[in-house]
Amino acid sequence: MARPTTGRKLIAQNRRAYYDYGIDEKIEAGLVLTGTEVKSLREGKATLGEAHAGGMEGELWLFNAYIPEYRGGNRFNHEVRRPRKLLMRRREIARLLGAVQKKGMTLIPLQLYFSDKGLAKVEIGLAKGKKSYDKRAAIKDRDWQRDKERILRHSSRDD
Numbered sequence: 001m002a003r004p005t006t007g008r009k010l011i012a013q014n015r016r017a018y019y020d021y022g023i024d025e026k027i028e029a030g031l032v033l034t035g036t037e038v039k040s041l042r043e044g045k046a047t048l049g050e051a052h053a054g055g056m057e058g059e060l061w062l063f064n065a066y067i068p069e070y071r072g073g074n075r076f077n078h079e080v081r082r083p084r085k086l087l088m089r090r091r092e093i094a095r096l097l098g099a100v101q102k103k104g105m106t107l108i109p110l111q112l113y114f115s116d117k118g119l120a121k122v123e124i125g126l127a128k129g130k131k132s133y134d135k136r137a138a139i140k141d142r143d144w145q146r147d148k149e150r151i152l153r154h155s156s157r158d159d
Contacts, residue, residue, distance in 0.1 A: 007116025011041050014048040017108045019135065026062035026110065027096070030087035031120045033063065034078045036070040041120060043070075046112055053086060053107035053124055055097045060086040062109060062122060086122065099126055 017023070021119050033041070040046070052066040062084045069077045088096075111123040130138075 009114040010111060011044055011120075012048045012112040013112050014051070014108065016049060017110055017125060017127065019138075020130060021106065021125065021131065022130055022134070023108075023110070023125040023127050024105070025126040027092065027124045027126065028059070029122050029124055031112075031122055032048055032085040032087065033120055035068075036073040036076070036078045037067050037084075038120060039072070040067050040070040040078075041112070041114070047108045048112055051109045053109060054101070055093075056083070058071040058093075060088055060093045060096065060107075062086055062127070065112070080119075082109065086124070096126060104128070 039141050045068050047066040049066075051062060053060060053062070064081055065084065066081055067078070068080055096107060100107060106127050106129065108125045108127045109122050110125045113121055113123070115121050
């Protein structure tokens with residue numbers, strides 16, 4: 001069930017995830033952040049390229065997400081690649097961790113954004129890795145769709 005994207009202020013997006021993984025389901029989760037992390041995110045500086053989510057001690061965590069140090073911060077500045085706790089209901093966490101363990105799926109962060117209430121949220125995709133031949137087929141289909149649109153556009157002009 002897709003949610004409307006009104007009121008979202010996008011901070012970071014992981015476009016590579018759609019190429020490397022087949023996304024089965026998208027889930028929204030909150031993040032536990034420190035003050036300097038929020039200030040750094042408000043500047044729009046974050047990277048999700050190498051990040052992933054996983055379970056630790058029965059909870060869901062975001063690993064390896066890069067949030068740079070805040071320029072105006074002092075000695076209490078945050079660690080840039082520290083694990084960050086994700087906020088979700090227990091039943092959702094158990095379902096996602098079960099899918100990861102039983103079905104061999106992966107939890108990949110797709111977007112990092114501020115909600116309309118100003119809260120930092122991350123959109124996580126329950127994904128299965130693509131093989132190289134799947135990636136080639138996806139590229140071939142995308143190119144064919146582009147060529148087909150171009151052909152149809154030119155044929156309608158000739159009429």
